Structure formats: structure tokens, C-alpha cells
Amino acid sequence: MGEDSRELARRARARSGPVEDYVDPDTDPEGPSEADIERFSNVTVTCAGCGTELMDDVSECWKCGRQVGGRGTHESGLPLWAVLTVVVVVLALAVWMLRAVI
């Protein structure tokens, strides 16, 4: 019974037009893929002050005025000379320890 109705439907559709050209709206290739959604979700940033979702390119929150910036907020706490000093000290320690072993 079910087999017969399916066969009839397929035959009827084939006669009505080119079935091959029909694109199912659920599998639209032009639609937003998961990668696109992921990319767009990265554009927004959440304000640390009030939690408002803001665009990534804004400098401050329009709601509470807090400084917003994807980059520079973490690095700004440690100046370059401090980083260089640490690197030099670590290198000196490494050289000293290697000499002590040898």
C-alpha cells in the first residue's frame, strides 16, 4: 500500500517537471552554515561592566561607557621592558644552570 503510493508520487512528480532542478529549502547551499554562525558570533564581545553584547570594533560600551577592546587589555598591564627583563633573567639562569651541570 505504502509502496504503491510512493511509486505513484514519484511518477507524478517526474511528469510535472525537472525534479533534478528542485532544491530542498532545508538543504539550501546559500544558507548560513555552522562556520558562518561561528564567525559572526566572534564579531560580538560581551561588556565586562554590564554584560551587554557589543560589536568587536567599538572602543567603549554604549550602555555603561566601559572601555571595550579585544586586544591590548591583557598586555597593557605588563610593559615591554618588564617582559624583556624577565626573558633576560630566565636566559641568564638557564646559562648559569647549564654551566653548573657541565
Ligand SMILES: [Zn+2]
Ligand atoms: Zn557596558
